[in-house]
Amino acid sequence: MHALGEQIRAQIPYQRRNAASLALLGFAMVLTLAAFAEVGLARDGSIPAGLFVYGGGLVILALVAYAAQLRFAPFADPLLLPLAVALNGLGLAMIYRLDLDTSADRKAAELAGKKVIRDAADASGQLIWTFVGIALFVAAIAIMRDTSNPDAKLSFTPKTAQRYTYIIGLGAIVMLLLPIVPGIGAEINGARVWINVGGFSVQPGEFAKLMLVAFFAGYLVNKRQAMSLIGKKIGPLSLPRARDLGPVMVIWVLCLGVLFIQKDLGTALLYFGLFVSMLYIATQRVSWVMIGVGLLAVAVFVITLLPFMAHVNQRIDIWQNPRPYFDGGCLMKNGKVVPVNPNTDIFKQAKVTLEAKAQQQDAAGQKATALQTRLVGPGWWACTKMGGEYSDSAQLMKGMFALGQGGVLGTGLGQGKPWQTPLSFSDFIFDSMGEELGLTGLMTLLLMYALIVQRGMKTAVAARDPYLKLFAGGVSFALALQVFVIVGGVTKLIPLTGLTTPFLSQGGSSLMANWILIAILVRMSHDARKPAPQAIQDEGMTQIVSLR
Amino acid sequence: MNMDKPVRRVAVFALLLFFGLMAQVNYVQGSQADKLQSDPNNTRQISQVFNNPRGQITAGGEVLAWSTPTGKDNPKYGRNYKDGKVFSPVTGYFNGGGSKVELAYNGLLAGTDKRITHQRWFDQFIGKKPEGGNVDLSIDPAAQRIAYEKLVNGTTRRSGAAVVDIKTGAIKVLASNSSFDPTDVAPQKGTKGGQLLEQMDKTTDIIKPLIDNGMSEVFPPGSSFKTVVAAIGMEELHLNENSQVKTGHMTLPESGKELPNSHDGGSCAGTASLKGAFAESCNTTFGQMALDLGIDKLNAGAAKFGFGQNIRVEPLMRSAKSQVPVSIPDLATGKSIPTGKDATARSGIGQENVQATPLQMAMVAEAVANGGKIMQPYVVNRATAKDQSEVYKASPKVFSQPMSSDTASQLRDMMRAVVSEGTATILQGSNIAGKTGTAEQGAEFPNARWFVGFGPSDHPRYAFAVVSEGKGDGAHGAGPIAAAIMQAVMKK
Known part of the structure; x- marks a missing residue:
């Protein structure tokens, strides 16, 4: 029955692979420190002072993580931690490179009393989040430590989570709903996915x-037997019973509903894919996949019709035909795109009209209104007047230009101009990497992601417990899908949606969540790879006595 | 029930997602990189073009344009021009965009052209910066300098000159007064240069420094156009240089007005040989010849010389359009007005709406001097990569053959007669032959004074055309300039 899993387990010699893990970790360190050094050498002509703070900080953190893994999960998969450290380190180096405050030239200019513009890339902040x-x-590894006593204090293994399935589900919904709660929610870049804490x-x-x-x-894992065996057969498809499908559908619809209100299509896509894939793993029914894909098609169709989902609709249009939208384009009712970038007469005229309006308001003493009028984008304003939908593809196009600049081998860290891409440190960090590390660097990054995912999948196959199997498979696939959605978006393979690039993007939430994800995988791989407990037999016949 | 199989399938699907991403990244960075880099919206390139030195533009062993580091961050390299005003009609300017050879050979000069990058594909692969190639012009710098000096001294308005090698079509001189110094608009001049460029570009003044009068501006060719009419007449009406033609008075058929001659004595007294009428430039002979031919034949015949098209000198470097229009658009009504009989007669003496660039007229003289053949004009001899390997070499080819070699031979005689016994006797001893032209441009404008011909007179090697605006006639206004230029050219 457990053919593949047994095979894999049989091949694993239940060895601790900690030496391999340490060697790989060392390599990840060298990679990261070299990246920092290159940034400094290319940018300031010397090894950067930041090498010791940022690189050194990461080395210490990684060694602590390694020690924890050695102590609490000694049979863990040796690749997961080094891969995560390497990705995190490279991301930190890129953010360090983009954060102009870390440049020696800039510090000198600041000391000389020159005015310098602050930028949004924040290397020290990212280091703190890496630390966290x-x-x-x-902490997660320590809490989920392998003990013989499953009810030990503060012990919460992945398996324990099974007991709190519905509480966790409720928690997920609360988490999703938080950003739309007035007061703590915040909208950034057209997506309402943030809360202020x-x-x-x-x-x-x-x-x-997670x-x-x-x-x-x-x-x-509870319902899968029923879901896969009982159901109406319609042709080749076997439809599940409503009561099996019901609760899952409720959660799913709720998630998507929340996401549409939050206008975060990327996350919606991620959850959707996650849901379908886990259903498939659990039930082995292709019909589930087909139902899921069908639902997606309907959802996309509905989205394109809804007026308040213009945000999503335009992303798709921009993806197909970005050129006329550069620096502002206007999608008219007849499907034509009228450019309203700053070089067009429409834009110039709108600018003049708006300025005149602002001056009128100034003259009437309405200072606040005038200020607001001046903040209106002339392109957007003209487009709305024409009855079209305004959109801008400059982000995507500039990201693509960055990739084009990089070519096969890239410009070299510190030698390109990745800051010309908007959000070069977060959503578009993959393009920044592509500019400076080139195709070669991107292939390496993708391989690293693929390795984490495949190691996670291997853990799922090798896992003994069906719950952990599903959990590990789901977590790994979630990572794969997230990388696909954001990297595919910034390389114009699929429409661009906002998601973080795991471990690379600047931002604390993403780093924390992904490190927990790695911790879970590490712990589960430890479970899967450790020797099976031996039954204690004939206790009374052989006695081992200490002779000393 | 076991979940290994679906997990494995999902794992394979996850791998497929990664393969999709890898394929896309390879497609974008491997094969689309060039396209993305040259996208018009891509502002990276604008600063990029100043980051690497461009190659040199040389002529006759002299370096005319070269790049030097500025010591600044942007632009990293500036562009310098030797005697900018003299050579700008050929070199053009560079400030990110460009004109003339700087534009036509931009890719080679910047080192981004395929002909160079294919050679150094490995360097490119390992990320070495592009190295610009050098471009060598066919221009004779000494003659070009004399041409510019003489043109400037000859008039307070516009003037231009062109000299071509009749065997190859290589342009030896392409000079213009007014002109500009491209150093003033080079990258190192910053926004000031850009503003100056825009100001020069938008000027409504008659003198436009950015437009060179050698090939980018048209003037009425006046009597020098009789060379074209004579050639078409001899081909179509079976005349030869000794044919007796009427040279006396002529009334225009529609208005009944007289078509005046410059003088009534000599050959223009009543009848003369065609050669005599040509040498003394009798208007009535050629007015009548144009009427006999009709405007359509005149237009078609002139087209063989290059009239009616923007003549390609180099890629993206084309001349202004010379023309003998069969009709002209009326700007007020938008309808086209056909060229009538009177206008046809006046077209025959290079007036009315006939217009030509000096380069075009030099090509007319080239046909005469070269047995009826015009060679494709060009200005770049060769281009070399940084390692001196040749990446481009001009290959002379025939542009057209508007007349038979017999007609050409007779026309050579006729043009020699212009100097020996006709309107340009002041040029005797300068070893050139040609045809004068004095075109009226309206009451308040000065004449366009032409001298169009070839030299040396006996065994021609070069064809030339000079135009200069001012009072007086072509022989005095343009002849001496042409003689001085040709003296310098023929030294070689």
């Missing part, structure tokens, strides 16, 4: 992703 992320990893912006959706996986796993 790895601390969470260590004590001065920090947090994306609860990142954590909701909780949803746990919920789906717990629910499906």
Whole structure:
């Protein structure tokens, strides 16, 4: 029955592969430190002072993480931690490179009293989040430590989560709903996915992703027998009973509803794919996949018709035909795109009209209104007047230009101009990497992601417990899908939607969630790879006596 | 029931997602990179073009344009021009965009052209910066300098000159007064240069420094156009240089007005040989010849010389359109007005709406001097990559053959007669032959004074055309300039 799983387990010699893990970790360190050094050498002509702070900080953190893994999960898969550290380190190096405050030239200019513009890339902030992320990893590994006593204090293994399936599901929904609660929710870049907690912006959706996986796993593992065996057959399809499908559908519809209100298509796509894939793993029914894909088709069709979902509709249009939208384009009712970029007469005229209006308001003493009028984008204003939908493809196009600039080998870290791409440190960090590390670098990054995913899948196959199997499979696939949606978006393979690039993007929530994800995989791989407990037999016949 | 199989399938699907991403990244960065880099919306390139030195533009062993580091971040490299005003009609300017050879050979000069990058594909692969190639012009710098000096001294208005090698079509001189110094608009001049360029570009003044009068501006060719009419007449009406033609008075058929001659004595007294009428430039002979031919034949015949098209000198470097229109658009009504009989007669003496660039007229003289053949004009001899390997070499080819070699031979005689006994006797001893032209441009404008011909007189090697605006006639206004230029050219 357990053909493949047994095979894999049989091949694993139940060896601790900690030496291999340490060697790979060392390699990840060298990679990261070299990246920092290259940035400094290319940018300031010397090894950067930041090498010791940022690179050194990461080395210490990684070694702590390694020690935790050695102590609490000694049979863990040796690749997961080094891969995560390498990705996190490279991302940190790129953010360090983009954060002009870390440049020696700039510090000198600042000291000389020259005015410098601050930028949004924040290397020290990212280092702090890396610290928090790895601390969470260590904490998670410690909490989920392998003990013989499953009810030990503060012990919460992935398996324990099965007991709280519905609470976790509820928690996921709460997390998703938080950003639309007035007061703590915040809208950034057209997506309402943030909450403000004590001065920090947090994306609860990142954590909701993990909780949803746990919920789906717990629910499906209970119901999967019924769902896959009982049902009406219609032709080749076998439809599930309503009561099996019901609860899952409720959660799913609720998720998507929340996401449409939040206008975050990327996350919706991610949850959708996650849901369908886990259903398939649980039931082995292709019909589930087909129902899922059918639902997606309907959803997309509905979205394109809804007026208030213009945001999504235009992303699709931009993806197909970005050129006329550069720096502002206007999609008219007849499907034609009228460019309204700053070089067009429409834009110039609108600018003049708006300025005149603002001056009138000034003259009438309405200072606040005048200020607002001046803040209106002339392109958007002209487009709305013409009855079209305004959109801008400059982000996507500039990201593509960055990739084009990089070519096969890239410009070299510190030698390109990745800051010309908007959001070069977060959504578009993959394009920034592509510019400076080239095709070669991107292929390496993708391989690293693929390796994490495949190691996770291997863990799922090798897992003994069906719940953990589903959990590990779901978590791994979630990572794969997230990389696909965002990287596919910024390379124009699919329409662009906002998601973080795991471990690379600047941002605390994403780093924390992904480090927890790695911790879960590490712990589960430890479970799968450790020797099976031997039954104690004939206790009375042989006695081992210490002779000393 | 076991979940290994579906997990494995999902794992394979996840791998497929990654393969999709890898394929897309390869497609974008591997095969689309060039396209993305040259996208018009891509502002990276604008600063990029200043980051690497461009190749040199040379002529006759002299370096005319070269790049030097500015010591600044942007632009990293500036562009310098030797005697900018003299050579700008050929070199053009560069400031990100460009004109003339700087534009036509932009890719080679910048080192981004396929002909260079294919050679150094490995360097490109390992990320070495592009190295610009050098471009060598066919221009004779000494003659070009004399041409510019003489043109400037000859008039306070516009003037231009062109000299071509009749065997190859290589342009030896292409000079213009007014002109501009491309150093003033080079990248190192910053926004000031850009503003100056825009100001020069938008000027409504008659003198437009950016437009060179050698090939980018048209003037009425006046009597020098009789060379074309004579050639068409001899081909179509079976005349030869000794045919007796009427040279006396002529009334225009529609208005009944007289078509005046410049003088009534000599050959223009009543009848003369065609050669005599040509040498003394009798208007009535050629007015009548144009009427006999009709405007359509005149237009078609002139088209063989290059009239009616923007003549390609180099890629993206084309001349202004010379023309003998069969009708002209009326700007007020938008209808086209056909060229009538009177206008046809006046077209025959290079007036009315006939217009030509000096380059075009030099090509007319080239046909005469070269046995009826015009060679495709060009200005770039060869281009070399940084390692001196040749990446481009001009290959002379025939542009057209508007007349038989017999007609050409007779026309050579007729043009020699212009100097020996006709309107340009002041040029005797300068070893050139040609045809004068003095075109009226309206009451308040000065004449367009032409001298169009070839040299040396006996065994021609070069064809030339000079136009200069001012008072007086072509022989005095343009002849001496042409003689001085040709003296310099023929030294070689």
